Amino acid sequence: MEALETQYAMIEGHxxxxxEMGEGQPLLLIHGIPTNKLMWREVMPELAxxxxxxxxxxxxxxxxxxxxxxxxSINAQTRIFIKLMDALGIARADxxxxxxxxxxxxxxxxxxxxxxxxxxxxxxxxxxxxPIPEFKQLLEPGVEEATSVEEFIxxxxxxxxxxxxxxxxxxxxxxxxxxxxxxxxxxxxxFFRNMRRLNKEYTxxxxxxxxxxxxxxxxxxxxxxxxxKPDYGPxxxxxxxxxxxxxxxxxxxxxxxxxxxxxxxxxxxxLAR
Numbered sequence: 001m002e003a004l005e006t007q008y009a010m011i012e013g014h015x016x017x018x019x020e021m022g023e024g025q026p027l028l029l030i031h032g033i034p035t036n037k038l039m040w041r042e043v044m045p046e047l048a049x050x051x052x053x054x055x056x057x058x059x060x061x062x063x064x065x066x067x068x069x070x071x072x073s074i075n076a077q078t079r080i081f082i083k084l085m086d087a088l089g090i091a092r093a094d095x096x097x098x099x100x101x102x103x104x105x106x107x108x109x110x111x112x113x114x115x116x117x118x119x120x121x122x123x124x125x126x127x128x129x130x131p132i133p134e135f136k137q138l139l140e141p142g143v144e145e146a147t148s149v150e151e152f153i154x155x156x157x158x159x160x161x162x163x164x165x166x167x168x169x170x171x172x173x174x175x176x177x178x179x180x181x182x183x184x185x186x187x188x189x190x191f192f193r194n195m196r197r198l199n200k201e202y203t204x205x206x207x208x209x210x211x212x213x214x215x216x217x218x219x220x221x222x223x224x225x226x227x228x229k230p231d232y233g234p235x236x237x238x239x240x241x242x243x244x245x246x247x248x249x250x251x252x253x254x255x256x257x258x259x260x261x262x263x264x265x266x267x268x269x270x271l272a273r
């Protein structure tokens with residue numbers, strides 16, 4: 001997937017980066033924080049044998065623009081992804097989303113149900129499950145100003161491995177894949193802007209609307225997730241009518257890095273029904 005050329009769409013005056021592979025029914029992959037579209041690199045080629053797969057970077061992430069003053073909340077990112085679908089000529093897509101991307105997935109399902117065919121929510125933020133404590137402490141007054149890029153990147157490199165169950169998965173290569181986008185003054189500032197927009201009010205506001213979702217839903221969860229606690233998986237599945245809950249065993253939060261084949265298989269089996 002890394003070798004795939006990055007493409008860009010202009011949405012609301014900003015460049016949104018994405019990679020595309022395969023043809024057929026559109027399948028949109030939405031990453032979370034602090035990752036980017038490369039979190040799908042192990043699952044995308046297999047999915048692309050059956051679908052037209054599009055993996056974008058959210059605004060302020062990866063290779064997308066990092067504007068100083070744009071709204072990068074999950075509400076705004078939802079609006080951007082609907083417009084991205086319009087720009088790519090996609091009326092309806094299957095949507096697979098992870099982490100805060102799952103918050104976007106829920107917002108799309110509640111507010112734009114006609115645009116989603118089926119959805120998979122992977123280790124998704126929901127209800128009051130976020131922001132995680134590890135991120136909250138970075139938002140204390142003065143922390144951003146007092147932290148150099150080097151110190152911040154060192155902190156991020158230390159943070160990433162706690163998202164897997166098997167420490168061997170958190171290779172230097174994996175960590176750099178996600179940390180590199182933040183490793184500059186611009187990147188660090190973008191990361192803190194993203195952090196300031198992490199707000200459980202968005203998912204709490206639609207909690208009562210989840211019962212109205214009529215879209216086939218798979219809730220997929222790493223049973224050893226230390227960031228989005230496994231207790232939330234059943235809660236989310238129970239809130240959405242007919243949703244199915246599947247556990248990825250012995251996996252932490254970064255399931256596409258830790259258990260890519262299993263994750264791909266669960267997605268394909270669900271979508272094939």
